[in-house]
Amino acid sequence: MKILFVSRLERSARAVRPITKYAEIGKQLGHEVAVFGEPRADFPSVPHAMDIHAFDVAIFVIYEAWDFPDLPHLAHLLDRMPKERRVIIDCTGTYNETISAEHDSNHLKKLNGHQSWEWIEGFDAVADKIVQPTLRPLRQDVRSFLFFGYDPSAVVRAYRSANEAAQEWLSQNGAGKPYGIAYVGHNWERWGQVRRFLEAIEPLKDRLGAIHLRGWAWDQRPEWAIEHGFEGVDVDPALLKRVGVKTGESIPFSEVIDFQGKARFCPVFHRPLFNQLGLITNRTFETFCSDTIPLLMLPDRVIEDIYGPDACHLAPGDDVAGRLEDMMRRPEFYWDAVLKTRTYLAAHHSYARRFEELMAILD
Amino acid sequence: MNILFVMDKRTNAGSIQAVASYVRAGDELGHTIALYGQPDPKYPGMRWSQDLGKFDHVVFICEFGIGWMSGLRMSRILTEVPRTKRAILDADGMYNPVLCIDMYDRNHRDDHGRAFWVGHCDALADKILQPTCEPLQPTVLPVPFYGYDPSLRVEPGTRPKSFDIVHVGHNWWRWREVSSSLLPAIERIRPQLDGICFVGLWWDMVPAGAREDGLEIAFEFDLVRFGRLGIQIKPAVPFTQVASAMSEGRVTIMTQRPLFRRLKLLTAKYFEIFCADTIPLVMLDPAHAESVYGPAGRELALNGNIADKLLDAVQNPHKYQDIVRDVRRHLAKHHSYHNRTQQLIEVLRA
Numbered sequence: 001m002k003i004l005f006v007s008r009l010e011r012s013a014r015a016v017r018p019i020t021k022y023a024e025i026g027k028q029l030g031h032e033v034a035v036f037g038e039p040r041a042d043f044p045s046v047p048h049a050m051d052i053h054a055f056d057v058a059i060f061v062i063y064e065a066w067d068f069p070d071l072p073h074l075a076h077l078l079d080r081m082p083k084e085r086r087v088i089i090d091c092t093g094t095y096n097e098t099i100s101a102e103h104d105s106n107h108l109k110k111l112n113g114h115q116s117w118e119w120i121e122g123f124d125a126v127a128d129k130i131v132q133p134t135l136r137p138l139r140q141d142v143r144s145f146l147f148f149g150y151d152p153s154a155v156v157r158a159y160r161s162a163n164e165a166a167q168e169w170l171s172q173n174g175a176g177k178p179y180g181i182a183y184v185g186h187n188w189e190r191w192g193q194v195r196r197f198l199e200a201i202e203p204l205k206d207r208l209g210a211i212h213l214r215g216w217a218w219d220q221r222p223e224w225a226i227e228h229g230f231e232g233v234d235v236d237p238a239l240l241k242r243v244g245v246k247t248g249e250s251i252p253f254s255e256v257i258d259f260q261g262k263a264r265f266c267p268v269f270h271r272p273l274f275n276q277l278g279l280i281t282n283r284t285f286e287t288f289c290s291d292t293i294p295l296l297m298l299p300d301r302v303i304e305d306i307y308g309p310d311a312c313h314l315a316p317g318d319d320v321a322g323r324l325e326d327m328m329r330r331p332e333f334y335w336d337a338v339l340k341t342r343t344y345l346a347a348h349h350s351y352a353r354r355f356e357e358l359m360a361i362l363d
Numbered sequence: 364m365n366i367l368f369v370m371d372k373r374t375n376a377g378s379i380q381a382v383a384s385y386v387r388a389g390d391e392l393g394h395t396i397a398l399y400g401q402p403d404p405k406y407p408g409m410r411w412s413q414d415l416g417k418f419d420h421v422v423f424i425c426e427f428g429i430g431w432m433s434g435l436r437m438s439r440i441l442t443e444v445p446r447t448k449r450a451i452l453d454a455d456g457m458y459n460p461v462l463c464i465d466m467y468d469r470n471h472r473d474d475h476g477r478a479f480w481v482g483h484c485d486a487l488a489d490k491i492l493q494p495t496c497e498p499l500q501p502t503v504l505p506v507p508f509y510g511y512d513p514s515l516r517v518e519p520g521t522r523p524k525s526f527d528i529v530h531v532g533h534n535w536w537r538w539r540e541v542s543s544s545l546l547p548a549i550e551r552i553r554p555q556l557d558g559i560c561f562v563g564l565w566w567d568m569v570p571a572g573a574r575e576d577g578l579e580i581a582f583e584f585d586l587v588r589f590g591r592l593g594i595q596i597k598p599a600v601p602f603t604q605v606a607s608a609m610s611e612g613r614v615t616i617m618t619q620r621p622l623f624r625r626l627k628l629l630t631a632k633y634f635e636i637f638c639a640d641t642i643p644l645v646m647l648d649p650a651h652a653e654s655v656y657g658p659a660g661r662e663l664a665l666n667g668n669i670a671d672k673l674l675d676a677v678q679n680p681h682k683y684q685d686i687v688r689d690v691r692r693h694l695a696k697h698h699s700y701h702n703r704t705q706q707l708i709e710v711l712r713a
Contacts, residue, residue, distance in 0.1 A: 068434020070479075072486030078441050114435060117401060121413065125439035227571070 001362065002032045002054060006069060006077065007061035009035065009043055012215075012250035013186065015061045015091065017282055018148050020046055021351040022358070029355065036069065036077065052080040057362050060088045060126060061147075065112050068126075078126070086127040087361065089147050093277045094119040095130050096138050101272035103231040104189040110230060131361060134278040135305050145361055146306075149354040150285040150345035156261050157291040162336035169264065169293070169331050180209025182263030182292075184256050185283060186216040189271040191234040193297060197267060198243045200320035208324070209264065211245045218247035253282075260290035265324065267295040275299050280306060285349060288342050293327060293334055295320075308344030313337040364708050365417060369399040369440065370424035371431035374406065375564070375599040376533060378424050378454055380631045383602070384512040385707075386410045388700035394708070407603060415443045420711045422492075423451045429483050437487075450490035450711060452508055456626045458484055458491050459499050464621040468536040472577060492710060494629040496654075506710050509629045510703040511694035515606050515638040522610035522640055526558035526595075527677045529612025529641070531605060532632060534565040536620035538583040540646065545616065548669035549592055555674060560595040562608050567596050605632075609639030614676045616665065617645045627651060634698060637691050642676045642683045657693030659686045 003026060009016045019035060023046060026033035034049035036058070049055070058081045061067065068074055093099065093106045098116045107116045123130055131137075131145035152158075159165035181201070183194070194213070201208060217225075217233045218240075225233045240247065251259050260266045268287050270279070275298065284306060287294040296303050296315040303315050314337055316323035327334045366389070368382050382398050386409060389396035397412040399421075415421070421444050423432070440449070456462070456470055457480045463469040471477040484491060494508040528549070534541075549559065564570070566589070569582040589596065600608045609615040617636050622628075624647065633655060636643040644665045645652055652664040663686060665672055676683050 065433040065435040068438060070434065071432060071437060071483040074434045074437060075441055075486035078438065083442070112433075113431065114433070115401065117413065118436060122435040122438045125442040224571070 001359065002034075002056045003358075003362075004034055004036050004049060004052065004055035004058045004081075005061055006036045006058055006067075007063075008067050009040070009046065011042060011252040011254075014063055015147075015282070016043065016046070016253050017286070018351070018354075019061065021149065021151060022355060023047055025351050025355045036073070052077055055081070057081075057085045057087060059358075060086065061091060062088055062094070062123075063091045065114055068122075083126070084128050087129045087131065088123055088127045089145065090123065090130055090132045090142070091147070091279070091281075093132060093134070093138075093273060093279055095123045095132070095142060096277075099273065099276065101276045102189075102192055104271050104273040106273055106277075108232070110228060129361065132277075133280050136278050138277070143361060145357060146280055146349065146354065148280055148282055148285055149351040150342075150349040151289060151351055152342070152346045154257055154286075154289040155342065156257060156289065159335070159339060162332045162339055165335035165339065166332035169335065177262055177264050178210060179212045179263035180207075181265045181267065182212045182214065182260055183267050183269070184214045184251055184260055185269065186250065187213075187218045187233050187235055188216070189232045189273065190269050191236075192272070193269045195236060195239065197269075197297060197320060198239060198245065201324060202243050204321055204324060205243055207328070211243065212248065212263070213240075213245060214248045214251050214259065216250055257286060257289045260287060260292050263292050265295050265327070266290060266292045267297045269297050270302070275302065278302055278305070285345060288338070288345055293331070293338055295324075306349070307341050308348070310337045310340040310344065314341065364711070365395040365397075365419045366707070366711070367397055367399055367412060367415065367418040367421045368424055369421055371426070371428060372398065372400070372406065374601040377426050378452075378509070378631060379406065380512075380515075380602040380605065380635060381509050382424070383408050384510065384515075384700040385704060387512070387514065388704045392701060392704055394704060396704070405601070415440065418444075419448065421449050422707075422711070423449070423487060424454060425451055425457065425484070426454045427457070429457075429480055432483060432487075441487075446488065449488040450492060451484050451488045452492045452494065452506070453484070453503070454494060454508075454628070454630075456493060456495075456622060456628055458493070458503060459626070462622060462625070464625050465539075467539055467580070468621040470622055490710070493626075495627045497627055499626070504710050506706055507629055507698065507703060508707070509631045509634055510700045511634040511637060511691075511698045512700050513638070513691075513695055515635065517606050517610040517638065517640040519640050522607060524613050525611045526560045527556045527613050528559045528673065529562065529609055529615045530560070530618065531562045531600070531609050531615065531636075532618060533563040533599065534561075534582055534584055536581045536622065537618050538585075540618055540621065542583075542585065542588070544669060545618065545646070545665075546588060546592065548673060549594075551670040552674045553592055556677060558595065559593065560597055560612065561589070562597045562600060564599045605635050606638040609636055609641050609643075612641050613680060614673060615639055615641040615643050616673075617643060617647075619646065624648070624651075629655070634694060637687070637694055642680060642687060643690075644672065644676060655698075656690045657697070659689035659693065662686045663690065 005019050023033040034047040037048045039048045098107045131143045133147040135144050221235050266287050303311050385396045397410040400411050402411050461471045461477050492504045492506040496505050498505050565582045566584050573579050573582050617632055644663055646665045649661045649664040649666055652660040
């Protein structure tokens, strides 16, 4: 099958990694996968194509309205690819009635100018099939397709045992790993959770090592957000300073796994909206490829559904400091959970499996 | 005929007043005219619809920006409305080749920007309309579009005259003419005038993003000079209050950005100013003023000796009231929204 992905690629956000993996695995399985558009020098590994007629299906990967192509390309796409051969992957749950969680929402009208009905009617016009990366879509006309996957070949250190991993992890303490905790992700509707996390670990800060946040707008709230009263990029520089948190700019998708491996612990946060809808992201799986102990700061249901039975040990719950202390005291136990979870993810969430699921949807 | 307008609506700018007038005129003539969207209390009197299937034609009203035509928004329209049923009103002359007037006002920064714009339009529709009688390109259809709506008339004496001179309009490519022609004239006669007020956006600030977009020059202003001349600045008013705001002046001045003057593009302001209880003076070439407003319109053109004309209008209102009455009569006959609706229907049917 020839599959054309339609999305806007960015080096430090969104769906570039899964699309790259679908292209790679599709090729291995005898399919052809490309992204709609002219070839881009900044994504040499991503095949691009403009010849719509040469493809069997178009898959729109939509986070924001601008993921739809601009005119005239949109008109060409809609003219040349029949609706029944178009699929939308709704990565942010916009194809729902308006849902709010804290100050997060699936329809951030203040930012993108689109009202809720425009999302529903726009999606209905574009594709017969709409899927969302959650196991529990709210609408009956939406199918579940997790889209993102786990890539065992990207695991930096494939330890033979938990003991080996723990020994390595302990020996690197303060030497090989420059950070105690690192989080890679943009400050987009996540500050509430990050603030609570930092407040919880503050008593341990001297024992944890350096704490680093990498991504957009962790250093200060952008001017436009202040001007428009937008709370989704709140941050408290005083708290960051007090806890000794350093911030840095975004990291390209190809460097995320290695960077996270420079930290002993890497928390996984999802936006409040995503937690409510059970939506998953790149980082849901990517963190398990890094040489680090992931801290699953996610709802219990998401952890049980996605990561399998052993991952509960990696979820600190309400006692973040207590769990971190225990992890430092007996890392082998927790590395055992990491390795077992990796095995579970490889069995249930590999990109090869995702590709099969996608083919079933397209059929 | 049923016509659906699609636009990036703003309460205090652009073509929103015209759409409201088309809705009223359509009702009177037995046509259904609406604006794409859901009811919004900020736009009283508007008819709204999202039911694309109910309309014979969809007209996109495109002004300067085109980002609002997002793929999400356009997908449904492209899918449900055949191309032959779509038209674009190019209100700001953006479909023209790149034009730069006196190294100042321009429709596009460069050919790339123009190609982007034209690409959008060509993908959407075959018919491109411009609100001018003299389009530069043979493929563009001339449609005056904006008109005179007597239902917007402000009854004489119903608004207190707070100012001798009022200017209602945003500071968008207007500063060069205002600073080089209008302000020197006002300066000459300032001691003989009472209050002066500019109503609109950006007379005291550059909007966010203008510098980054290389458009700072379009928003030049000089608060010191305004202060020295005793010119007040008031914020923009919603479209429902434009005629009322103009009526606060004994004389109201209309300026037009140089590009629009060159292209002879009509705007809503051409006609709104005659709905106000004021003496309208328009900074247009007299011949163009006459072509729109009739023979009497020539007398209301601020061209040449601006200071004397301003002072004359302020000091001898009765002399101008007859001229204004003649123009209104001309507008009611030739530029009503009944006329405009018929003209638009003819073009869409052709």
